[in-house]
Amino acid sequence: MELLNPFAGFLIGLLIGLTGVGGGALMTPVLIFLLGVAPQTAVGTDLLFAAITKGVAGWMYGARGALDWLVFRRLAMGSLPAAVLTLLLIKHIRLDEGMKMVILQSLGLVLALTSVAMMFKSKLHHLGQCLRTTAPQRFKGVQPVLTVAAGALLGFLVTLTSVGAGALGAVMLVYLYPYRLTPAKLVGTDIAHAIPLTLVAGLGHLILGNIDFPLLGSLLAGSVPGVMLGSRLSTSVNDQYLRNAIAIILLIVGGRLLLQL
Numbered sequence: 001m002e003l004l005n006p007f008a009g010f011l012i013g014l015l016i017g018l019t020g021v022g023g024g025a026l027m028t029p030v031l032i033f034l035l036g037v038a039p040q041t042a043v044g045t046d047l048l049f050a051a052i053t054k055g056v057a058g059w060m061y062g063a064r065g066a067l068d069w070l071v072f073r074r075l076a077m078g079s080l081p082a083a084v085l086t087l088l089l090i091k092h093i094r095l096d097e098g099m100k101m102v103i104l105q106s107l108g109l110v111l112a113l114t115s116v117a118m119m120f121k122s123k124l125h126h127l128g129q130c131l132r133t134t135a136p137q138r139f140k141g142v143q144p145v146l147t148v149a150a151g152a153l154l155g156f157l158v159t160l161t162s163v164g165a166g167a168l169g170a171v172m173l174v175y176l177y178p179y180r181l182t183p184a185k186l187v188g189t190d191i192a193h194a195i196p197l198t199l200v201a202g203l204g205h206l207i208l209g210n211i212d213f214p215l216l217g218s219l220l221a222g223s224v225p226g227v228m229l230g231s232r233l234s235t236s237v238n239d240q241y242l243r244n245a246i247a248i249i250l251l252i253v254g255g256r257l258l259l260q261l
Contacts (some may be wrong), residue, residue, distance in 0.1 A: 047159075091208060
């Protein structure tokens with residue numbers, strides 16, 4: 001177990017650096033089902049894990065100029081208030097067994113949704129390109145509002161389940177900004193937005209007592225070198241196969257969760 005935690009952290013960090021995906025979507029199920037961590041603690045610990053790990057990746061992408069600050073601000077305008085409101089909701093309904101079921105059911109649903117979104121990412125990108133081309137003024141007119149709304153949805157889902165900041169965020173962005181964001185800026189902006197979101201949500205869970213610090217430390221020991229390696233390799237590696245594999249894994253895990261519950 002002492003070596004398993006850093007190894008899991010390294011693999012997740014590597015995936016985050018390469019694709020921007022894999023933080024909560026893979027780590028939270030690993031913590032719950034492989035390491036036996038309680039759902040509330042898994043979500044809270046993973047949020048702080050993601051904030052620190054993605055902070056390293058975000059810094060490396062930012063140093064290369066692969067970050068769109070306008071899109072970042074629009075997402076954060078929706079996600080950060082939504083995260084705070086979700087934390088207040090969690091505190092209000094904090095009954096251990098009831099909260100456990102809510103988290104597991106929500107986790108299964110979000111994992112399945114994330115998988116489907118990843119599989120149809122290219123089609124949504126094409127749809128966004130078509131709308132942007134055929135009705136450019138109308139499309140650009142609703143971009144700010146839809147981006148804030150997308151951020152709010154991410155804020156709610158991430159705070160409740162720790163899942164969505166990477167994969168769902170990227171899918172939303174390729175639809176909303178089909179030409180503005182290059183592949184590198186898509187990943188960089190998605191990762192950068194996840195930093196304040198997971199930090200706010202993680203600190204809220206810290207206040208609620210949902211953080212396992214020894215576990216967090218052992219995961220970070222592996223994830224920091226993993227994410228640094230992944231970020232360096234991201235420009236020379238085709239991540240499509242990795243994304244497809246992650247999508248299939250998420251669909252299986254999400255489906256099993258929903259069927260079992």
